[in-house]
Amino acid sequence: MLVGSMAIKEKTLHIGGISVKELAKKFQTPLYVYDVKYIKNQINLYQTYFKSSKFETAVAYASKAFLSKDLITLLNDKGMYLDVVSGGELYMAKTYNFDMSNVLFHGNNKSKEELSFALEQQVGLIVVDNLDELKVLNTLSKSNQTPVKTLLRVNPGIEAHTHEYIVTAKHTSKFGVSIYDDLKLQQLIDIYAANELLSLEGFHSHIGSQIFDISSYIKSIKVMKKFLDKMSNKFNISSPILNIGGGFGIYYTNEDDILDIPKTTTTIIKEVENTLDIKKLMIEPGRSIVGNAGMTLYKAGYTKKTFGGKEYVFVDGGMSDNIRPALYNAKYSADIANNMTGKKAKEYTIAGKLCESGDELIKHIKLPQVKDDDLIVVYTTGAYTYSMASNYNLALKPAVVFVEDETAKLSIRRQTYKDLLQYEV
Numbered sequence: 001m002l003v004g005s006m007a008i009k010e011k012t013l014h015i016g017g018i019s020v021k022e023l024a025k026k027f028q029t030p031l032y033v034y035d036v037k038y039i040k041n042q043i044n045l046y047q048t049y050f051k052s053s054k055f056e057t058a059v060a061y062a063s064k065a066f067l068s069k070d071l072i073t074l075l076n077d078k079g080m081y082l083d084v085v086s087g088g089e090l091y092m093a094k095t096y097n098f099d100m101s102n103v104l105f106h107g108n109n110k111s112k113e114e115l116s117f118a119l120e121q122q123v124g125l126i127v128v129d130n131l132d133e134l135k136v137l138n139t140l141s142k143s144n145q146t147p148v149k150t151l152l153r154v155n156p157g158i159e160a161h162t163h164e165y166i167v168t169a170k171h172t173s174k175f176g177v178s179i180y181d182d183l184k185l186q187q188l189i190d191i192y193a194a195n196e197l198l199s200l201e202g203f204h205s206h207i208g209s210q211i212f213d214i215s216s217y218i219k220s221i222k223v224m225k226k227f228l229d230k231m232s233n234k235f236n237i238s239s240p241i242l243n244i245g246g247g248f249g250i251y252y253t254n255e256d257d258i259l260d261i262p263k264t265t266t267t268i269i270k271e272v273e274n275t276l277d278i279k280k281l282m283i284e285p286g287r288s289i290v291g292n293a294g295m296t297l298y299k300a301g302y303t304k305k306t307f308g309g310k311e312y313v314f315v316d317g318g319m320s321d322n323i324r325p326a327l328y329n330a331k332y333s334a335d336i337a338n339n340m341t342g343k344k345a346k347e348y349t350i351a352g353k354l355c356e357s358g359d360e361l362i363k364h365i366k367l368p369q370v371k372d373d374d375l376i377v378v379y380t381t382g383a384y385t386y387s388m389a390s391n392y393n394l395a396l397k398p399a400v401v402f403v404e405d406e407t408a409k410l411s412i413r414r415q416t417y418k419d420l421l422q423y424e425v
Ligand SMILES: Cc1ncc(COP(=O)(O)O)c(C=O)c1O
Pocket: 062, 065, 083, 106, 206, 208, 209, 210, 245, 246, 247, 248, 284, 285, 286, 287, 288, 383
């Protein structure tokens, strides 16, 4: 599916007005290409519609989806908040001048060093995951005499994926503290109460990914209402911040819907306005900001029809630049980018060049007959691809290009063989 600035001219895919042939020639393949206008548009939709007259709102981008200097600058310019989950992500945000007061630091096992670094940088909110972490933060805030603002990550016992939510009976997620674990909650609150430098500003819950059904969010808000009432009655915590996480679904294949961001966010806002008494509502979309903005260009290599009849086209990348199909059977769509109008008469499996049989990017996709040096575009690779890329088989991480208004800017350069040796001692 063509989105954003993608268009077909003379049979060839163009992004931001630039032909993919030109991009491949200039930057080589494999190549991650981002449509900057699309990213800006997604940000704009969230910022426009996720608004309330009753409480403050904020949209935080989940940087694990993809992070780079150019994206950090863009997000900062737009006044977005930023979720980080490691010292590395925090370091990058800091280095490229992201406003630290708009940063949320997540993670279930933040080290003492990472927490100290976050305090030094005065990050806006630390999302505390567990009792042990709070004890470390408590000590750090006292020894440094630093005020620390936190949210507490809670597990509402709901998991939502794609079109449905599941109220999990097991409560075994590694993240957060169960909203039903009153003993743990009491222990946490006792620590907060004994240290005036440590403040509990509110709560965080995240129910899953690729969510299209608004009722999943509504369900989570209803469950959180009961929890917030309990926290208010038992511990006198009133008008907290509530962060309901990310998970807004995006289009990968025709099995997916297209999420209506204005409708989804305004429905969430209305539900919260009608049911909760909070100071601020936050959301944390990751893939929905960058996923559909990104695509990967590969050069088609050899083709092979196996004795068993399966027909492969091999590309010059694979699971090292997109682990998601091998990791969790993620589905993608693709085209021959220099032959967008050809008849899709053949069925191929697009496989990478890594030494694993599971290195298949797309199983059984209809494409026109592949010819030497065709360019294959895999869509919707803007999220959880570069950020999950590896040097498996010592494959080089591809370059990242940002395209807008007929200009292509190299955002992250391609690795070189020399880069592979840089950690050797
Ligand atoms: C706490 C939290 N917030 C936000 C996100 C972003 O999710 P998505 O990229 O699906 O929007 C995740 C992803 O797993 C998450 O764990």
